[in-house]
Each structure stands twice: as structure tokens, then as C-alpha cells.
Amino acid sequence: MRIDTYFTVAEVDPPALESAVVVVVDVLRATTTLLEALANGARGVYPTASTEDAVKLAHTLGRDDTLMCGERKGARVEGFDLGNSPREFTREAVEGKRLVMSTTNGTRALTAAQHAHRLIPCAFTNLGAVARVAQGAERLVVICAGREGRYAMDDALCAGHLLRRVLGDAEGELNDASRAARALAGFRKPSRRLFELTDGGRALLEIGLGDDLDVCAQVDRHDILAEMRDQVIVLTGD
Ligand code: MLT
Secondary structure, eight states: OOOEESSGGGGGOGGGTTSSSHHHOOTTTTTHHHHHHHHTTTTTTEEEEHHHHHHHHHHHHHHGGGGEEEEEEEEETTTTTTOOOOOGGOOOHHOOOEEEEOOOOOOHHHHTTTTEEEEEEEEEHHHHHHHHHHHSSSSSEEEEOOOOTOOHHHHHHHHHHHHHHHHHHOOOOOHHHHHHHHHHHHHHOHHHHHHTSHHHHHHHHTTTTTTTTHHOOTTTTTOOOEEEEEEEEEEHHH
């Protein structure tokens, strides 16, 4: 099994994704949040690269059952229905709704990888479900959304724990970033305390959203697999 991990989206070569199972990770917080929404009954999540694209798409889909969500600098975009805090995406808020989502890093990573053979959003909250599917892949690519074009430790840690579950004791054919992520996961587990030390976690603490870190650190909170098909992310079986 060949596994390539990328710590930033800029490193990704899009044509190389066409034959791969591609996992996109944005622990703080886009993939954690969209998985929370789907677990709570949202019909689908449409990631968009910009807030302008989100507004246009929401109007095309029909505003009655479409929510616009996302953040800039961590806070809800003005005029949007929801921000990017997983705690906002309750069953009451999202059941039966379509969500159009624009975030600084996560939805951009998802749109950049949209031509993948299979595109699977991953967070600590659905790690086990993603690992089960990834185990069957001949070629696996793990894309960390990172933070403003830079390495994010929370994403690398999630990639590493995914690889540990996928590979077990096997060696695999790994690029250096995969080896580094797997090594990191050997001595760190996700926790609110650890995330508070990361750049992304500190930024959330500064705007009063530190409690999001508790949700983002919960391993296997949901046994759900989601997949992006025709530009919309929906729940799917294995
Ligand atoms: C992103 O996609 O940029 C992040 O999820 C940022 C955030 O949640 O504040």
C-alpha cells in the first residue's frame, strides 16, 4: 500500500489524486464540524472556496432549506446562518438542511481535492470509520488542510493516528510526511490540553471558542463515513 501525506494543500499534485482514495483532515475545525452536521441529520454539505461562492450557491439551491455556514478568522461570516463551531451544528439546527460552507482552510482543501477517485473527510471524531475504508485502498493520500498555508499540528496528529490504525505493524510504502505523522502519533494523543498549545487552538481560545476543542479531540465520537460526490458531501456506507 502506497501512502502519501501532505501537510499543506500547496504540496498536492491534483492529477495524482485521480486514482487515489483521498482523505482530507481539518481537525480545527472544518471536517470536525461538517461531520457533526451530517451526524445530526444534515442532508449534505457543499464546500465552497469563497464566501461569494457560498452565497451564490445557497441562492441557487434555494434558501428555504439551505443554511450558509463558515468562518473568517474563526468567527461566523456576517450574514451567514452558522459559523464553524461544531457545537452549533445540533440536530435542531441542521436536520434536513443542506449546508453551504466556506472556511479559511478546510473547504479550500476539499475543493482542491474534488477530482479524487474517492474523497473522504476525516477528523478524530470519525477516525475509525475512515480507517476501515482506507485499509482497502491501494493508494492512499492524506491531505492536511493546515492553517493559512502552513503546517498544523492537530491535522498532522490526526493523519498519524489514521496511519497507525490503517497500517498496524505493517511498514507500507510511505513518504516522509507519512513517517513523521505516524511517529508524532506514537507519543501524542489528542486532547483539549494539547490543542490549546497549537496555533489554531490558541486562536480559538482568544475568541472564546475554546470549548470547541473538547469536541474536536473526541476520538470515534461518531461511527460515520462521509464522501464528496458531485461537489456535495453526504453520509455513505463503507
Ligand atoms: C478552516 O477551515 O479554516 C478552519 O476550520 C478554521 C476555523 O475553524 O476557525
